[in-house]
Amino acid sequence: xxxxxxxxxxxxxxxxxxxxxxxxxxxxxxxxxxxxxxxxxxxxxxxxxxxxxxxxxxxxxxxxxxxxxxxxxxxxxxxxxxxxxxxxxxxxxxxxxxxxxxxxxxxxxxxxxxxxxxxxxxxxxxxxxxxxxxxxxxxxxxxxxxxxxxxxxxxxxxxxxxxxxxxxxxxxxxxxxxxxxxxxxxxxxxxxxxxxxxxxxxxxxxxxxxxxxxxxxxxxxxxxxxxxxxxxxxxxxxxxxxxxxxxxxxxxxxx
Numbered sequence: 001x002x003x004x005x006x007x008x009x010x011x012x013x014x015x016x017x018x019x020x021x022x023x024x025x026x027x028x029x030x031x032x033x034x035x036x037x038x039x040x041x042x043x044x045x046x047x048x049x050x051x052x053x054x055x056x057x058x059x060x061x062x063x064x065x066x067x068x069x070x071x072x073x074x075x076x077x078x079x080x081x082x083x084x085x086x087x088x089x090x091x092x093x094x095x096x097x098x099x100x101x102x103x104x105x106x107x108x109x110x111x112x113x114x115x116x117x118x119x120x121x122x123x124x125x126x127x128x129x130x131x132x133x134x135x136x137x138x139x140x141x142x143x144x145x146x147x148x149x150x151x152x153x154x155x156x157x158x159x160x161x162x163x164x165x166x167x168x169x170x171x172x173x174x175x176x177x178x179x180x181x182x183x184x185x186x187x188x189x190x191x192x193x194x195x196x197x198x199x200x201x202x203x204x205x206x207x208x209x210x211x212x213x214x215x216x217x218x219x220x221x222x223x224x225x226x227x228x229x230x231x232x233x234x235x236x237x238x239x240x241x242x243x244x245x246x247x248x249x250x251x252x253x254x255x
Contacts, residue, residue: 063096107179152197
């Protein structure tokens with residue numbers, strides 16, 4: 001008789017459990033000075049365009065939690081988006097997010113590449129788990145974006161069946177992010193006195209989503225242009241009135 005040995009499953013056992021109250025969340029410093037402004041700019045543009053709703057959760061360097069093989073695992077991506085979460089009481093500060101327990105699954109995750117070798121692209125399948133492995137196999141995030149601001153270059157991976165597949169850019173070098181119904185691309189310029197290769201959003205018609213500061217500047221320019229037009233109209237009216245008076249015509253009698 002031949003002994004049949006069943007292969008040992010390597011699939012992680014994932015459950016969605018509340019984070020223990022005494023769990024110490026990682027408080028590591030960001031790995032380069034560009035990460036916070038890049039993340040803030042992405043969120044700012046969505047907010048300025050009216051695309052952030054109360055039920056959404058958008059965060060940066062914020063713990064995403066899963067219980068894997070009965071052990072709590074936390075990853076804090078540089079930027080993420082969840083379309084629907086359960087509200088918390090006004091006096092409670094959300095410390096972390098556990099999908100399926102507190103709301104919908106995480107829809108988009110972004111990581112900005114650091115000096116850590118293969119950190120954001122690590123497929124390590126054992127604790128502490130590589131980030132790519134964690135997002136692909138544990139959270140199963142539909143869209144995973146990695147961005148190297150120094151190249152600069154973007155890679156977008158979409159979950160097809162159970163594996164990530166790289167997505168090609170369009171003719172403008174931008175990537176369609178279906179969960180947000182927006183294109184993501186690179187734009188070089190200045191924001192808050194910082195000149196960087198920024199990640200920016202474009203709508204389906206190719207219109208750039210403006211930052212709040214750009215909207216303020218645009219409104220300022222529009223107000224100034226309207227003021228100049230009003231002044232030009234006044235000057236033309238004054239000139240016409242002067243010519244009428246030269247002809248012995250009282251302009252007030254024409255109104």
